[in-house]
Amino acid sequence: MLWLGVLYLGSLAALFITSLWTVDAFGAGIQRTWTLENFRTLFTLDVYRTITFRTLLTAVAVTVIDGLVAVPVALFMAKVASPRWQRILVILVLTPLWASYLVKAYAWRGMFSTGGPLDSVGLSPGYGLSATIVTLAYLWLPYMVLPMYAGLERLPDSLLEASADLGAGTWTTMRRVVLPVLFPAAVAGSIFTFSLTLGDYIAVKIVGGTNQLLGNVVYDSFLTGNNMPFAATVSLIPVVVMLAYLTAVRRTGALENL
Known part of the structure; x- marks a missing residue:
């Protein structure tokens, strides 16, 4: 509670206070007078609305x-694979996390590059939003x-045998037996993928x-533009x-069933 209350919530409060500040006319220093100018700029310029919509679209698509x-993948790991193969598959799923983020991102850059593996078979979309979503x-x-696998493992x-004995087909079993168990795990996984x-x-x-995306605006505003208040606003x-997403998820009761 001390960690959440002081460090996490305190940091969010400091972020909000900083968003109410501005920089001087020459961008050399921060003026600690409260104003809504940063929010006015954020909501009135079309470029920031476009970037916000693009970011949300990318997060939903991912x-x-x-x-x-x-x-x-999770269904096979939890209900089809033998216990030995379950351990192997979990390791295989975890293995990409052991590699550097930059190594994986640049590997995909090579995949999408002109003359790369995807381009040689006519499947490369080139650098852009599609490449970002795939990466x-x-x-x-x-x-x-992993959350889906953990959820299905408890099923x-x-x-499943009772559903089959009662005459349910594959899709009926998936809809009425598997999906209710899988939904909370999917929500937990979506929190990670969406927020990241x-x-x-x-x-x-x-x-x-x-x-x-919004992260680029924050990065450029803070390091390139030397405008920490506007970076905090974004x-x-x-x-x-x-x-808002966590509030909506909580109302579905999914988090209580994890």
Whole structure:
């Protein structure tokens, strides 16, 4: 409670206070007078609304892709593979997390580059938003697979057998037996993939081309523009989005069933 109350919530409070400050006309120093000028700039300029919408679209796309890929993988790991292969598959899922973030991002840059493996077979979309979504979906996939695997592992095999004995087909069993158990785990995984995508800026710089996400605006405003108050203002958008998302998730009761 001390950690959450003082360090985490205190940091968020400091972030909000900083967003109310401005820089002087020459950008040399911070003026600690409270104003809503940063929020006015953020909400009135079309470029920031476009970047916000692009960031949310990317986060949703990454989460959906990871969810669709993780369901069959987690289902096979939990209900089809033998105990020995379960351990091996868990290690294989975890192995990409042991590699450097930059190594994986630059590996995808090579995949999407002109003359690269994907380009040689006519499948490379080039650098841009599509490449960013694919790269981030790969980077965060383990965070979706592991919660789903943990959720499905707790599903008793007797429920699947009972469903089959009562005449339910594969899709009926998936809809009425598996999905209710899988939903809380999918929500837990989506919190990781969605929030990590909202804050990412490195992969966007590597494979995103000219596209920017909110993380890039924060990075450029803080380091390049030397405008810490505006960077703090932009940083509040992912915070507010995640608070709204967690509130909506909590109302579904998914977090209580984890």
